[in-house]
Amino acid sequence: xxxxxxxxxxxxxxxxxxxxxxxxxxxxxxxxxxxxxxxxxxxxxxxxxxxxxxxxxxxxxxxxxxxxxxxxxxxxxxxxxxxxxxxxxxxxxxxxxxxxxxxxxxxxxxxxxxxxxxxxxxxxxxxxxxxxxxxxxxxxxxxxxxxxxxxxxxxxxxxxxxxxxxxxxxxxxxxxxxxxxxxxxxxxxxxxxxxxxxxxxxxxxxxxxxxxxxxxxxxxxxxxxxxxxxxxxxxxxxxxxxxxxxxxxxxxxxxxxxxxxxxxxxxxxxxxxxxxxxxxxxxxxxxxxxxxxxxxxxxxxxxxxxxxxxxxxxxxxxxxxxxxxxxxxxxxxxxxxxxxxxxxxxxxxxxxxxxxxxxxxxxxxxxxxxxxxxxxxxxxxxxxxxxxxxxxxxxxxxxxxxxxxxxxxxxx
Numbered sequence: 001x002x003x004x005x006x007x008x009x010x011x012x013x014x015x016x017x018x019x020x021x022x023x024x025x026x027x028x029x030x031x032x033x034x035x036x037x038x039x040x041x042x043x044x045x046x047x048x049x050x051x052x053x054x055x056x057x058x059x060x061x062x063x064x065x066x067x068x069x070x071x072x073x074x075x076x077x078x079x080x081x082x083x084x085x086x087x088x089x090x091x092x093x094x095x096x097x098x099x100x101x102x103x104x105x106x107x108x109x110x111x112x113x114x115x116x117x118x119x120x121x122x123x124x125x126x127x128x129x130x131x132x133x134x135x136x137x138x139x140x141x142x143x144x145x146x147x148x149x150x151x152x153x154x155x156x157x158x159x160x161x162x163x164x165x166x167x168x169x170x171x172x173x174x175x176x177x178x179x180x181x182x183x184x185x186x187x188x189x190x191x192x193x194x195x196x197x198x199x200x201x202x203x204x205x206x207x208x209x210x211x212x213x214x215x216x217x218x219x220x221x222x223x224x225x226x227x228x229x230x231x232x233x234x235x236x237x238x239x240x241x242x243x244x245x246x247x248x249x250x251x252x253x254x255x256x257x258x259x260x261x262x263x264x265x266x267x268x269x270x271x272x273x274x275x276x277x278x279x280x281x282x283x284x285x286x287x288x289x290x291x292x293x294x295x296x297x298x299x300x301x302x303x304x305x306x307x308x309x310x311x312x313x314x315x316x317x318x319x320x321x322x323x324x325x326x327x328x329x330x331x332x333x334x335x336x337x338x339x340x341x342x343x344x345x346x347x348x349x350x351x352x353x354x355x356x357x358x359x360x361x362x363x364x365x366x367x368x369x370x371x372x373x374x375x376x377x378x379x380x381x382x383x384x385x386x387x388x389x390x391x392x393x394x395x396x397x398x399x400x401x402x403x404x405x406x407x408x409x410x411x412x
Contacts, residue, residue: 048279049100049110051180051216052086057282059274060218062100063211064243065203067186067276068220069230074250075270076220078289078299080119080182081136083218085313087117087180088151089140093301093309094285102179103214115150118178120169122156122188129155134367135298141313143320143360152176162191166202170209178215185220186234193232203237223247245276264306270299321390324364327352328371328384337374337381 020030050058060066060083068083070076086092101110121129137147154172156165166189173181183189190198210217221238222231228247230239239245249271253261269288274281287299301309331338331346338346340362347358362382365371370388373380 050279051098051100052083053096053098054094054282054285057280058098059244059277059279059282060216061243061278062102062216063214065206065210065217065219065238065241067230067238067242067245068218068248069223069245069275070248071223071225071250075248075287075299076222077132077184078270078287079246079248079272080184080218080220081132081139082287082299082301084117084119084136084151084180084182085139087115088136088147089142089313091312092139093287093311095301113179115180116176116178117151117180117182118154118172118176119151119182119184120154120156120172121184122165123185124155124157126155129153138317138367139298139311139313141311141316143356144363145356145359152178156188162189165189173209173213173215177213181210181213181215181217183217183219185222186238187222187231190234193234196233196237199232199234199237203234203241207241239276242276243278244274246282247273247275249273262306265302266306269302318390320360320364321368321370324361324368325370325389327361328365329386331384333384337383339379339381343382 048058048061049063050061052058052060068076068079070079082092082095086095087097090097097115099112102113103109104111104113119132121132124132133147133151133153136151137144140147142150152172154168156168159165159168169183169189187193190202192198206217206219209215221235223229224231224235229235230245251269251271253265253267265286266288269286271284271286273284285301286304287301289297290300291297301311303309327347327350330350331343343362344355344358347361352358352361362371365384366373368388368390370385370390372383372385374383375381
């Protein structure tokens with residue numbers, strides 16, 4: 001032992017630092033504190049908290065990233081609308097939202113919280129985003145007022161730089177504290193999806209974000225147009241890190257061989273396939289687009305034999321539309337219209353004493369065009385259109401489809 005090593009420190013003097021090993025000394029790893037990174041062997045195992053299920057198979061666990069992929073214009077936004085509608089309304093088609101606990105303020109204890117959804121739209125124009133919002137509300141079966149409480153929509157198309165879009169996303173998540181996050185689309189939070197130095201950290205940050213806020217994070221990421229692979233270096237990194245990947249495939253029967261065509265299915269439909277899963281695989285499902293009573297296209301799940309899957313939200317919506325029509329038809333309408341206060345008074349006399357319920361009925365009336373406004377925007381007059389009576393079990397017509405383009409807004 002050398003004299004330096006044998007030296008006894010004087011009172012108040014710090015002991016000498018242990019010698020640093022020579023192995024990979026340039027990485028300066030010896031001073032790093034890893035005391036908080038070892039697994040606590042006494043901590044009990046907690047199973048995944050899956051937020052959704054289909055036919056008894058759970059998926060979309062809290063604290064993880066889930067990817068929606070597909071070719072440009074192939075229905076990715078349509079699938080996201082189904083998932084948001086299920087989360088908002090409890091179910092859509094065969095997709096069922098599950099009640100799970102969430103951590104609050106970093107605690108390890110789980111608490112059942114009200115559903116709080118943040119949808120981030122980085123691509124669509126404002127009118128298309130409004131159409132998406134209307135579509136989701138209609139699909140979920142909830143009222144507009146209820147949707148306002150549980151669904152927030154952040155538009156970032158007009159934000160130029162990727163770094164600013166990312167900062168706004170972080171601020172919106174902090175402000176809304178969502179239980180479920182839907183990011184459409186992931187390419188817009190990086191400047192170069194082939195730059196590994198940029199893509200690797202952003203995926204890591206998304207993972208940290210889902211963990212920190214104890215949320216389920218869904219994100220849309222395109223496939224390469226030429227091959228069935230997530231686009232760029234961003235896609236390669238994402239493929240390895242995420243919990244699961246669902247791919248949407250657009251099927252045009254006119255492009256199929258005669259022996260592959262299905263007369264029991266629509267001319268154009270979409271197949272959802274789970275390409276990656278950490279648990280049990282979810283079976284494929286099909287959907288098509290139809291025009292609803294509000295006039296906008298929306299996805300509808302269909303069985304493998306072409307039959308429409310009965311959606312409880314559609315039944316609830318049909319009942320609400322029928323009630324709205326019956327109540328409005330019993331009011332006395334002047335040719336000059338009716339003020340909002342008179343409309344409220346008339347509904348109250350029919351026993352609709354809840355202000356929220358009256359607002360919901362009026363919103364449904366406007367959405368289905370059984371009501372329309374005229375005059376001053378601040379004090380409009382309401383008119384009733386008796387020709388817009390809802391038809392029970394109305395079979396909506398298929399929407400015409402244009403050839404796919406590179407604009408994701410063609411997903412509806």
